[in-house]
Amino acid sequence: MDIRECLPRDKFDYEAVRKLSEFSDVELKVIIPELMEWLQDGNWPISKPVEDLLLRLGEDLIPHLKDVLKTQDPQWEYFILVGLIDRLPVSHLSMLxxxxxxxxxxxxxxxxxxxxDGVILELLEKIRETNER
Structure with missing residues (x-):
């Protein structure tokens, strides 16, 4: 089965996210851009489960996160910052x-x-505190 056939079709498609969770990290890596799109609005019901799925991919997320931070879509940037990026380990956060x-x-x-700026200051503080230890 092509993994893209399992992509969510709407913001309530929990079943698709469940199916995707059964795929390996290697398989999920190919659809990171499509999954990132489901984080454009943190109020969408599946945004949190998609975040959980993406967090499995660790460092492989970094280029995609950098892409979102360059989109000039500040709402998407906000939801990525307070959702996914805030949940990254500091070692990955430092890469951003x-x-x-x-x-x-x-x-x-x-x-x-x-x-x-407020969200970013908190993230940078996290990095600074870790570096001081």
């Missing part, structure tokens, strides 16, 4: 430090409106 600092120091007008 340059991107987080960019948003903090040179935000787009929409990123300012979305108030991403």
């Amino acid at each position: 430090q340059t991107d987080l600092v960019r948003i903090l120091e040179s935000p787009t007008p929409d990123e300012v409106l979305e108030e991403l």
Whole structure:
């Protein structure tokens, strides 16, 4: 069965997420971009289960997270920051430090409106605290 046939079809498609959880991490890696799209709105019912699924993939998420942080879609950035990125181990979070600092120091007008700075400051503090240990 092609893994793409199991992708969610709507924001309530828990069954699709359950089926995807049965695939190996290697198989899931090929659909990371499609799964990331289900995190565009953290209010969608399946966003949390999709986050849980993606967290299994660890470091393989980093390039995809960087892509979202460059989309100029501040709502998607926000939901990624407070959902998936906030749940990453600090070792993976550190890989996003340059991107987080960019948003903090040179935000787009929409990123300012979305108030991403507060979320980013908390994430950077997490990194700093770990580095001081």
